[in-house]
Amino acid sequence: xxKLLTIALSAGLLIGATTSMASPEKDLADLKSHFKSKFxxxxxxxxxxxxxxxxxxxxxxxEGIEEFPPYEEFVEVGEELYNKPFKNGKGFASCFGDDxxxxxxxYPHWDNKAKKVITLEASINKCLKDNGEKPYxxxxxxxxxxxxxxxxxxxxxxxxxxxxxxxLGAYKEGRAFWxxxxxxxxxxxxxxxxxxxxxxxxxxxxxxxxxxxxxxPVYRGKWGKKKAANGMGTLHRRYGGCNKQVRxxxxxxxxxxxxxxxxxxxxxSNGLEINAPGYRE
Amino acid sequence: MYKQIRIAAAAASLVIAAGxxxxxxxxxxxxxxxxLVATSAAADKAKSVNGEWRDIRxxxxxxxxxxxxxxxxxxxxxxKAMSLLKEAKFRAEMGYQQAMEQKNAxxxx
Numbered sequence: 001x002x003k004l005l006t007i008a009l010s011a012g013l014l015i016g017a018t019t020s021m022a023s024p025e026k027d028l029a030d031l032k033s034h035f036k037s038k039f040x041x042x043x044x045x046x047x048x049x050x051x052x053x054x055x056x057x058x059x060x061x062x063e064g065i066e067e068f069p070p071y072e073e074f075v076e077v078g079e080e081l082y083n084k085p086f087k088n089g090k091g092f093a094s095c096f097g098d099d100x101x102x103x104x105x106x107y108p109h110w111d112n113k114a115k116k117v118i119t120l121e122a123s124i125n126k127c128l129k130d131n132g133e134k135p136y137x138x139x140x141x142x143x144x145x146x147x148x149x150x151x152x153x154x155x156x157x158x159x160x161x162x163x164x165x166x167x168l169g170a171y172k173e174g175r176a177f178w179x180x181x182x183x184x185x186x187x188x189x190x191x192x193x194x195x196x197x198x199x200x201x202x203x204x205x206x207x208x209x210x211x212x213x214x215x216x217p218v219y220r221g222k223w224g225k226k227k228a229a230n231g232m233g234t235l236h237r238r239y240g241g242c243n244k245q246v247r248x249x250x251x252x253x254x255x256x257x258x259x260x261x262x263x264x265x266x267x268x269s270n271g272l273e274i275n276a277p278g279y280r281e
Numbered sequence: 282m283y284k285q286i287r288i289a290a291a292a293a294s295l296v297i298a299a300g301x302x303x304x305x306x307x308x309x310x311x312x313x314x315x316x317l318v319a320t321s322a323a324a325d326k327a328k329s330v331n332g333e334w335r336d337i338r339x340x341x342x343x344x345x346x347x348x349x350x351x352x353x354x355x356x357x358x359x360x361k362a363m364s365l366l367k368e369a370k371f372r373a374e375m376g377y378q379q380a381m382e383q384k385n386a387x388x389x390x
Contacts, residue, residue, distance in 0.1 A: 031390075177331075183376075184381075194388065
């Protein structure tokens, strides 16, 4: 009896240890394996196209839109903004370096000095502030244009979010946010984008977590309905929208919770090509 | 004389009726104020763990229960106001409970 109890306790400890040892690498491997078994005919690289990799009709429509992508003019605006000198004569290059194509791949990252996750949008606004310029609004407009330009310049490079030991707490918070049920509808991000990816919600196909963050900032037809420039939005704008849809109160864009969520979210696309900005319905 | 008495009596009953109504409203107002404080505290508690639900008091919510309660109270409909606050408080408590239960959530695939 004592022996049985010891075995049971050891097994319990082992399970507990496995849970606490969950690492970004293991999470990603498990996620890939989940989607590989859910969509066996799909190449893993196809996941960067989200719902359009999962539904033929949607894909045909999307390919048509991509022939004259609605985000193109805003990428150009972003490029102009990026290259426009600040009042002090400096520019974004003074913060990000001379090669705009090398910027996006560095984000999001853990700042060991500030002890927090730094997103690309946070760095864009910090650069403006540090140079005496007025920071952009967080969710749409100029911030999405500049971020979109930097994403476009980085197209083809691979997402490579590093999670050092010191950042594991932030990563785990982001992961818990992703898998935690929220709002009156009691749904988690994972309920839709992990377990029900590929299924329809009304007329929309739910996109998979794997490859989901590669195309942000995004141009959404829904956002651009009244005014095309409003179509471009950041990942945190989308988080707010998702939270609202499950009837949770959206949190502050670029606050700690959404930044940690982005850290986890982007890390779950590690190894996939950046294809920002993307078009989505 | 008889007419004067009748007018005075009518005026007196109006004053009494108005006085009663005011006393009643005050009691209802006090109950509403207390419920408002309790609901706001419950919503703050949910917010402190990022668990507040959308329709409790978020200004962009089309439902915004607490705002609707304030409008009803202002119009003197305290029954409606209290009912809305009760619902808002319940949602705030559920949001807190949900956030606490889900704080260590992870994948199950």
